[in-house]
Amino acid sequence: MENLIFSLNVTLPIFLTIVFGYVLKQIKMLNEGFVKTLNKFNFDITLPALIFLDLYEADFYEVWDAKFFFFCFSVTLVCIFSILGLTLLFGKDRSLTGEFVQASYRGSAAVLGLALIQNIYGSATIAPLMIIGSVPLYNVLAVVILSFTRPGSGGLDKKAMKKALKGVITNPILIGIALGMIASLTRVQLPLIATRTISNLAVLATPLALIGLGAGFEGKAALHLIRPILLASTLRLVVQCALFLPLAIHIGFTGEKMIALLVMLGAPTTPSCYIMAKNMGHKGDLTSGVVVATTLLGALTLTFWLFILKSRGLL
Helix, strand or coil: CHHHHHHHHHHHHHHHHHHHHHHHHHCCCCCHHHHHHHHHHHHHHHHHHHHHHHHHCCCHHHHCCHHHHHHHHHHHHHHHHHHHHHHHHHCCCCCCHHHHHHHHHCECHHHHHHHHHHHHHCCCCCHHHHHHHHHHHHHHHHHHHHHHCCCCCCCCCHHHHHHHHHHHHCCHHHHHHHHHHHHHHHCCCCCHHHHHHHHHHHCCHHHHHHHHHHHHCCHHHHHCCHHHHHHHHHHHHHHHHHHHHHHHHHHCCCHHHHHHHHHHHHCCECCHHHHHHHHCCCCCHHHHHHHHHHHHHHHHHHHHHHHHHHHCCCC
């Protein structure tokens, strides 16, 4: 019951903030122009600031564990390309490929991961290593996949390829990752004024993303996509955990590392997926549907996996 209450305390505020954004749009307090500007502001400013700060504050050398890092990296890579292969089942309609793949593999690793580990162990020393092993890969491949599957791109001809590669290189998220990794590896110490300013921007990322997600949510459009939404949600919350948590147990991971892996594999889809999809030319209906569905169901599935791990003495 305690784990259930904790999970609900984590996920319900997220869902209620999404609902708040939706209500604001319905009562005309927010309009399409504002939502579009809000999403672009998040994509260009707050999300890169959040990602940079996560990586900058992670002491790479202190938390380094090669086996755990490469497990996170390898499993993330396998999940992404396996889901990409699964989209072949969609037939000739490729318009949903990018959204489906990203929403299926990309969980809220940084925000929920830190909260969950701190709640159980009082600190989160291993979470930054999981973030370094998975989140940059999340974002890099999300940019690539969304670029090459953009509706109306006309296929992967030379012009489309050039445009997609330019989009990858100039993507604010990837720039944030690159700068954050450099800062972490070199242990550069930024002035307090700089870190506090970046922190002020970073704390806006999640609430503004949730409000923008709710304001942009189209219920009717999501209902037409109920099958891919349910499939993506099942992959995100159940299938990846069922496949790779037993492997992690076999390798010998326990404690904080198991919680970090649980979050990496089975946390609800992060709202930043919606921002990226919208700002890279996708409709975002599938993504918003998966974020809402996984947020609602995540409290139950995470509690289930926590119970399994706890009962086996792994936490």
